[in-house]
Structures are given as C-alpha cells and as structure tokens.
Amino acid sequence: MPLELPTLDDRSYDDILAELRTRIARYTPEWRPVWNDMNHSDPGITLAQLFAWLSEMMIFRMNRVPELAQVKFLQLLGIELRPAQPARVEITFAVAGDWLEPYVDVPARTQVSASADGPPLVFETERPLRALACALKSVQAYDGAQYEDLTPASDTVQADGAGFAPFGEDTPREGAALVLGLGFPGTHPNAERFPGLTLELAFFRAEPAGGARTRRCGPEATLAYAPAKLQWEGWDGERWTALDALGDETFAFTQSGHVMVRVPSDNRLKPDHVGAYEENDPSGNPQPPLFWLRARLARSQYERPPRLSAVRTNTVPALQAQSVEAEVLGGADGSRNQKFRLANAPVLKGSLRIEIDDGTGARAWEPKDDLLGSGQRDEHVEVNWTSGELRFGDGENGAIPIANPDNPDANIVAVYYRYGGGSRGNVAAGAVKNLLTPVAGLDPGATHNLFAAAAGFDEERFEEAQLRARRALRARERAVTAEDFEHLLEQLAVRRAQVLPLVHPDFPGVKVPGAITAIVVPDSPSPTPTPSDALLRAVCEYLDARRLLTTELFVVGPRYIPVSARMIVVAEDGADPGEVRLAVEAAIEKYLHPLHGGDDGAGWPFGGAIRHSKIMRQVFTAPGVDSVPLLALAVDGEEQPPGGDVRLESYAPHALAALSGADVEVLTRAEYEAAA
Numbered sequence: 087m088p089l090e091l092p093t094l095d096d097r098s099y100d101d102i103l104a105e106l107r108t109r110i111a112r113y114t115p116e117w118r119p120v121w122n123d124m125n126h127s128d129p130g131i132t133l134a135q136l137f138a139w140l141s142e143m144m145i146f147r148m149n150r151v152p153e154l155a156q157v158k159f160l161q162l163l164g165i166e167l168r169p170a171q172p173a174r175v176e177i178t179f180a181v182a183g184d185w186l187e188p189y190v191d192v193p194a195r196t197q198v199s200a201s202a203d204g205p206p207l208v209f210e211t212e213r214p215l216r217a218l219a220c221a222l223k224s225v226q227a228y229d230g231a232q233y234e235d236l237t238p239a240s241d242t243v244q245a246d247g248a249g250f251a252p253f254g255e256d257t258p259r260e261g262a263a264l265v266l267g268l269g270f271p272g273t274h275p276n277a278e279r280f281p282g283l284t285l286e287l288a289f290f291r292a293e294p295a296g297g298a299r300t301r302r303c304g305p306e307a308t309l310a311y312a313p314a315k316l317q318w319e320g321w322d323g324e325r326w327t328a329l330d331a332l333g334d335e336t337f338a339f340t341q342s343g344h345v346m347v348r349v350p351s352d353n354r355l356k357p358d359h360v361g362a363y364e365e366n367d368p369s370g371n372p373q374p375p376l377f378w379l380r381a382r383l384a385r386s387q388y389e390r391p392p393r394l395s396a397v398r399t400n401t402v403p404a405l406q407a408q409s410v411e412a413e414v415l416g417g418a419d420g421s422r423n424q425k426f427r428l429a430n431a432p433v434l435k436g437s438l439r440i441e442i443d444d445g446t447g448a449r450a451w452e453p454k455d456d457l458l459g460s461g462q463r464d465e466h467v468e469v470n471w472t473s474g475e476l477r478f479g480d481g482e483n484g485a486i487p488i489a490n491p492d493n494p495d496a497n498i499v500a501v502y503y504r505y506g507g508g509s510r511g512n513v514a515a516g517a518v519k520n521l522l523t524p525v526a527g528l529d530p531g532a533t534h535n536l537f538a539a540a541a542g543f544d545e546e547r548f549e550e551a552q553l554r555a556r557r558a559l560r561a562r563e564r565a566v567t568a569e570d571f572e573h574l575l576e577q578l579a580v581r582r583a584q585v586l587p588l589v590h591p592d593f594p595g596v597k598v599p600g601a602i603t604a605i606v607v608p609d610s611p612s613p614t615p616t617p618s619d620a621l622l623r624a625v626c627e628y629l630d631a632r633r634l635l636t637t638e639l640f641v642v643g644p645r646y647i648p649v650s651a652r653m654i655v656v657a658e659d660g661a662d663p664g665e666v667r668l669a670v671e672a673a674i675e676k677y678l679h680p681l682h683g684g685d686d687g688a689g690w691p692f693g694g695a696i697r698h699s700k701i702m703r704q705v706f707t708a709p710g711v712d713s714v715p716l717l718a719l720a721v722d723g724e725e726q727p728p729g730g731d732v733r734l735e736s737y738a739p740h741a742l743a744a745l746s747g748a749d750v751e752v753l754t755r756a757e758y759e760a761a762a
Contacts, residue, residue: 169432169472173511173542180532188281190527224267229254233361249292267376282351288401312337321378323356406511418487431474511542646744661710669708
C-alpha cells in the first residue's frame with residue numbers, strides 16, 4: 087500500500103479546550119463547590135484557553151515535521167521547483183522614413199516593453215538584426231503559369247487562420263515561386279540600386295481555426311531534409327539570378343521560421359515590374375518599380391501544400407528577459423560554502439557569467455547546478471536559478487574563493503546574466519510596442535509583434551514537484567512508456583498532455599509500430615489553447631534527447647471540434663433575463679473549456695462525450711434559472727437529435743470541444759406560458 091504522510095495530532099483549539107473543561111471536575115475536586123462559572127470571563131477558563139492556543143501551535147509545528155522531511159528528501163534527489171520560464175515572441179521593427187542609409191543595425195538585447203497590468207514586461211531581442219530601409223510592398227504567388235497578388239492576405243492575419251498558398255492554390259509543382267517585392271522611398275539613395283547585405287525574412291505558417299500545429303521530432307540532421315528544395319533568386323531587369331540562402335529555419339515553408347538570403351555587394355538587381363504587380367491599382371495610378379526576390383521550387387515533394395499567414399522583414403525573435411551587467415556580489419573571505427545572492431531572479435539558465443579576482447587578475451568561474459561532481463581545484467559555483475543564490479565550494483567539492491586584500495568587499499562580480507519569466511509574458515498580439523533601447527534610424531512608433539507571445543509559465547508549485555519526483559525516479563530522464571513522456575511534458579510550458587503510442591498523424595486509425603504522438607495543450611487564456619511553433623520546437627528538442635533511438639516521435643496540438651448550443655431558458659420571477667443569459671453562457675463555456683472544464687474542473691477530457699443531461703445540469707447552476715424547455719446541441723453546424731449526446735471521438739479521436747456559440751433565449755414565466 088502507498089505510504090501516506092501521518093498526521094501526528096489532529097486536535098484543534100476547540101478540541102483541546104473542550105477536553106480541558108471536562109477534566110476540571112476530575113483534577114480539581116476541591117474547587118467544585120466554588121468553581122461553577124465556565125464562562126469566558128472566568129480566570130481559570132482564560133488560562134485554559136491560553137494553554138489550548140499554545141498546544142494548537144505546538145501541534146501545528148509538529149505536524150509539519152513530515153513535510154519538512156519530504157522537502158529534505160527532494161533536496162537530496164536534487165529536485166528543486168522549476169523556475170519561471172520566459173515567453174517568446176517575434177518583434178518587427180521599422181526604419182524611419184527620413185533615414186538615408188540602406189539599413190539600421192539593431193543590436194542584440196534591444197529592449198521593447200509590452201503594455202500589461204502590473205510591473206512592466208520587458209522583452210529583449212535574441213540576436214542582432216539588420217533592419218532594411220526598404221519595405222515589403224508586394225507578395226505574389228507564381229504557380230508556373232500566372233501570378234496572383236497575395237499582398238492583402240500577407241498584410242493581416244486572417245481570423246480563420248486559412249492564410250495563403252505561397253505557390254498557388256493547386257498542388258505545388260517545380261517552377262512555382264513565392265515572389266517578394268521590396269521598395270525604398272523614392273528619395274532614398276538606394277532607390278535605384280539594391281545594397282549588398284544578408285536579408286533576413288520571417289515566415290509564419292498558417293494554422294486553420296481549430297486545427298493542430300504539428301512538428302516532427304528528431305535529431306537536427308534529420309530535420310534538414312525538407313519536403314522541397316527552394317532556390318532563391320533576384321531579378322536584374324532581364325532575368326532571375328541565383329542568390330545564396332544561408333539558412334532556412336522554415337524547411338521550405340512547412341513551419342514558421344527565418345530565412346537568411348545573401349545579396350552580394352556586386353549584385354545587379356534593378357527595380358522593375360513583375361507579374362501581377364504590372365497592373366495599376368484601383369485609383370489608376372501606375373505602381374512604382376520594386377526590387378524583386380523569389381523562392382523558386384527547384385524540387386517539390388510536398389505531402390501537403392504549405393500555407394503561410396504572414397511574411398515579414400525586419401523581424402527578430404525576442405525573450406521576456408532583462409540583462410544585467412557588472413553586478414558586484416561581495417568579497418570572498420576564504421571560508422567554506424560561501425553564499426551570495428543575485429539582485430534579480432529567476433535567472434535564465436546558461437546566461438550567468440561569474441568572475442573572481444583573487445589579486446592575480448579576474449578569472450571566470452563556471453556555473454553548475456550542483457557541486458557533487460566538482461573536484462578540489464575546480465573553480466565552479468552552484469547556482470539556484472529560481473532564487474538567484476550562489477554557493478561556492480568547501481575545498482572537497484569545488485574550490486574555495488580566495489580573499490583579495492586589495493579588494494576585500496567586491497572581488498566577486500556577476501559579469502552578465504539575464505532574468506525574467508512567468509505566464510504574464512504571454513501577451514497578446516500588438517502589445518510589445520514600446521521601444522526602450524534608443525537605436526538611431528528606427529521608427530519607435532511602428533514597433534510591434536504580429537503574433538501573441540507564448541511559452542512563458544510560472545514557477546512550479548510544491549505539490550507539482552512532489553508528483554514530478556515520483557515520476558522522475560521511475561523514468562530517470564528517459565522516455566519509454568507513455569507515462570514517461572507525459573511526465574517529461576509536465577516539465578515544459580504544457581498545461582495538459584496526452585501521449586498516444588502506435589499513433590502516426592499521417593496514418594489515422596492505423597497502429598504504426600514505433601510511432602508516438604504527443605498531444606500538448608499550452609497554458610493560454612484562449613478558449614482554444616493551441617501551441618505555437620516555438621513551443622512545439624521546445625517540446626521536440628526536450629523529448630528528442632530522451633526518447634528511444636527507434637521511436638518516431640510527433641508533437642501535435644489538440645484538434646478542436648466546434649460545438650454550439652441552442653436553448654430556451656425560463657427565468658425565475660424577479661430575475662434579470664440579461665443576467666441569466668450571461669450566467670448560462672458562462673456556465674457552459676466553463677464546463678466545455680479545455681483547461682478548466684469537465685466534471686473535475688481539470689479540463690475537458692480528450693475525446694470525452696458531451697452528455698445532454700450534464701449540460702442541462704450546468705445550465706441549472708446559473709442563478710435565476712427556473713426551467714429549460716429546450717436544449718439542442720450542434721456539432722460542426724449539424725444539430726443533434728433532441729436529448730442526444732455528442733461523442734467527440736466519432737468526429738476525431740482524442741479531440742476537445744470548442745464552444746462556437748450559445749444561442750440562449752431567456753423568457754419570463756409569463757412570456758413562456760403565453761407562447762405555449
């Protein structure tokens with residue numbers, strides 16, 4: 087049987103006081119004739135209350151001994167609460183219209199803040215960006231026969247997530263191309279000659295509404311085999327000339343990422359009109375000539391044609407974190423196990439650089455999670471990434487920092503580290519817009535994030551760490567069973583997960599040996615939480631290092647089935663029909679929610695059936711409801727038989743419900759009787 091934490095004493099203050107009062111007659115018989123006042127005003131009762139209160143405090147502390155032992159056991163296992171993780175986002179910058187240089191160099195760690203309640207949220211760019219002074223003014227799809235203007239579709243993110251086909255709506259064939267037109271302002275020095283540089287383009291894959299983002303996991307070497315080969319080219323006024331693609335994170339537009347296209351300094355690109363851009367705009371004015379680049383399909387083996395939701399220039403990934411440089415921690419005194427604390431936490435793992443000057447010059451000490459594997463002379467420092475606490479060695483495990491008589495109070499310096507994290511960083515699209523780092527040539531009013539930030543989550547709770555410890559001892563950081571994968575997924579920014587053995591996304595209904603599909607639901611305020619490409623990439627990289635060599639692993643988002651409800655509700659006498667309608671809608675939405683719904687409030691079960699009777703019960707939980715004469719459920723717009731249940735697994739195995747609408751008509755009792 088499982089070991090349960092014992093309660094050493096479960097008596098409360100009231101129990102102890104009641105026991106004391108019953109013992110008064112037994113232990114003080116000589117006072118029985120005169121001690122007959124048991125009210126709170128009696129001095130003896132006051133003393134009994136005092137002893138009861140002191141006893142309850144002692145019992146409380148004594149009952150915490152098993153919890154303390156459990157915390158110490160987790161520490162022995164090296165299990166700490168996971169620190170908060172920062173959100174990730176893509177930020178787009180714009181060059182000022184009067185900037186005469188061809189580009190603006192935006193340094194790494196450029197800070198942009200987000201509009202949010204509470205303390206400011208600061209995002210820092212992950213790498214340097216060369217922001218072009220030209221703008222992306224035309225996006226066209228060439229299917230091998232004709233051009234299609236996609237500029238309006240690429241400018242806005244469509245609500246249905248359908249996006250646009252970069253190589254035409256038909257099956258992509260060799261020779262098809264995505265064509266991009268770039269233009270400098272008419273008075274710019276580079277309006278007639280494109281500068282030599284490496285152009286960074288950001289592509290965002292489209293996800294249909296309710297669809298599932300999917301990413302195949304595997305070593306980086308296998309990920310390089312994209313389903314198509316793209317050849318980047320530039321237009322010189324007469325023909326297309328080849329350009330070098332230095333990196334393609336999109337794998338031929340099958341996922342979101344960046345593409346680096348090198349335009350040589352001796353290029354002959356000239357502004358011109360291409361394809362559908364040759365036509366005049368509706369006002370009848372001729373279009374200005376543009377510089378043209380294209381991604382041509384040299385080889386196409388797409389299983390499914392790619393779709394994009396947006397194409398952007400001057401876009402760079404950013405992290406919800408802040409950098410700190412040259413923070414003085416204190417001075418070494420030569421003692422064992424010296425401890426210091428950083429001024430900010432949680433600290434991003436891997437960002438910390440520590441230097442100690444013992445009088446012979448500053449030397450870097452290597453941060454470690456613990457010092458158990460450190461030798462006597464190893465200059466290592468143990469870091470608690472959650473609290474920012476640093477601990478140096480004792481001469482056996484890790485070297486002892488030597489005091490510096492010339493600088494006794496400041497010879498230990500945190501040269502650099504980054505801190506930040508939490509679910510607050512998962513801000514909406516357009517919220518990251520306040521440029522904090524001044525960069526000459528940028529237009530601060532045009533900075534924005536096209537898509538919402540994702541992958542940020544709060545520090546782990548103690549109860550979650552207890553459950554993780556038991557699973558960690560079983561899995562030992564290796565994923566073999568479905569439970570092992572689910573345990574590992576809990577260590578990432580995944581709110582819910584289900585692992586399906588023998589399931590391959592491309593072969594539904596067929597048991598594929600060696601295949602494992604993990605369905606992940608992120609922690610998101612959206613009514614249909616869908617993992618971003620950034621989260622899928624993080625999950626893949628984490629699970630891939632722990633899977634069996636022969637396991638073919640896939641990580642997908644949930645499949646949402648739209649469910650709507652139509653009902654007639656009779657309100658109680660005196661109830662506000664408007665408030666009743668809002669309460670009924672909120673009750674149904676909460677019950678079907680993928681994270682907070684279900685009978686247990688832990689989220690709607692994967693593939694769980696929607697029972698007509700349970701929906702009816704949820705309606706009656708709303709205040710002011712007297713009766714429900716009509717309740718009809720519909721799936722994908724198809725209304726179900728009266729009183730019938732909805733079996734989600736018949737539409738898609740392991741699907742979740744997405745409330746697409748609730749048509750609630752609230753009538754007073756008189757109105758209903760009159761209509762009947």
